Amino acid sequence: MTDVRVLIVDDQEPFRLAMAAVVEETAGFVVVGMATTGEESLTAAAALLPDLVLMDVNLPGIDGVEATRRLTSAADAPVVFLLSTYDEDEFDAAGSGAAAYVAKAALGPDRLSEAWSTAS
Amino acid sequence: MAVRVVFADDSFLVREGVAGLLTETPEVELVATATNPVELHAAVEAHRPDAVLTDIRMPPTFTTEGIDAAKRIRAEFPETGVLVLSQYIEEQYAFDLLSEGVAGLGYLLKERVSQVDELVGALEAVARGGSSLDPKVVEGLMARKTSQESSPLLGLTERELEVLAELAAGRSNAATASALFMSDRAVEKHISSVFQKLDLTQESDVNRRVMAVLVFLEATGGAGNRPQPGG
Secondary structure (H helix, E strand, O other), rough: OEEEEOOOEEEOHHHHHHHHHHHOOOOEEEEEEEEEHHHHHHHHHHHOOEEEEEEEOOOOOOOHHHHEEHHHEEOOOOOOEEEOOOOOOOOOOOOOOOOEEEHHHHHOOOHHHHHHHHHH | OOEEEEOOOOOOHHHHHHHHHHHHHOOEEEEEEEEEEHHHHHHHHOOOOOEEEOOOOOOOOOOHHHHHHHHHHHHHHOOOOOEEEEEEOOOHHHHHHHOOOOOOOOEEHHHHHOOHHOOOOHHHHOOOOOOOOOHHHHHHHHHHHHEEEEEEEEHOOOHHHHHHHHHOOOOOHHHHHHHHOOOOHHHHHHHHHHHHHHHOOOOOOHHHHHHHHHHHHHHHHOOOOOOOOOO
C-alpha cells in the first residue's frame, strides 16, 4: 500500500514543523510539502497532488475555510482536514468541503489515522 | 531581560507549536516544557522560572489540573507567575483560579496563543506579579458577578436557603423539619420569612410555595444546592 501523501498548510512555522512531526510519526503517511498561506496551498496542491491536506483555519489572505472550498471544488480534489485551536464541537466545517475538523490539541498519529479511515 | 518560562501542555502539537513560537521570541526564554502536572512541578522547582504557562486540562483527569498546579506553584514559588491556557471560557475555572487573589495570575484562551504579542504581554504581566485576564473571561466574570449581586436569594439567610432547597426537592414541612433537624414551627417561620423576602406575601400558600421554588431554581440554574430526594 502506498503512503498517504500529505500537504501541510499553516502560517506559523513551529506549527508546520509540529504537524510534520505528527504526520511522520503516523504509519502510512508522508509529508510531501508545506504551504504558509491559503493561496500558496492552492498552487502547492496543484503541483504536488497530495492525497490529504492538513489546513489551518486561520491564515492570512484567504482563510483555511475558503482555501478548502476552492481546493475541494476541483476534480480529483484531495481530502482536506481543517485544523485550529477551537474545540471540535465548537467548529462547524459544514459547507467548506472539509472531510473533518480536528482540534490542534487533539492531533496525534491516532487521531490522524482515525480521521483518515473515516474520510476515505 | 527575557522572561524565563516553563510551559506545560499534554498535546504534542500545541506543546511543540507554542514552544516553537516562544523560542523564536526574544522577550521569552523557554527553559523547559512539561507534559503533565508532575513534570511541571519538577521543572518549576529546578528552574525557578519567572512565569509558567500551563494548559488547564492535563493528565490524569483532564479537568482542572492546570488550575490546581497554578495555585500550588503560586503558594510554593511566589516569585513565579502563572498564566493558564484554556480551550473555552470557563468562568467557574477562572473564578476558582482567582478566588484568592489575582496577583501573579493570568487566564488566556488558547485561540490567542498564536498571537505572540498577546501571549508575551500576558507572560510579562504575570512574571512581574501583575495579572492578565482574557477580555472574554472578564466579560464572563462580570456577568456572573452581576447575576449574583442581583440574585433574589441574596437576602436570604443560610438556614432559609436550606429550607428553600428542601422545598425545591418537593419536601413537605414535616419532611423538611426532619431533614434539617428543626421543629415544624421553625420551618414554618423560615418559610414565612422566605415568602416575605421574595415578595410573595399576596399569593395563596400553594402558589407561594411554587413561586419560591421557581425563584430558587432560576437563581441556582436548576440544580443549586438542591438535596437529592431521600438524601
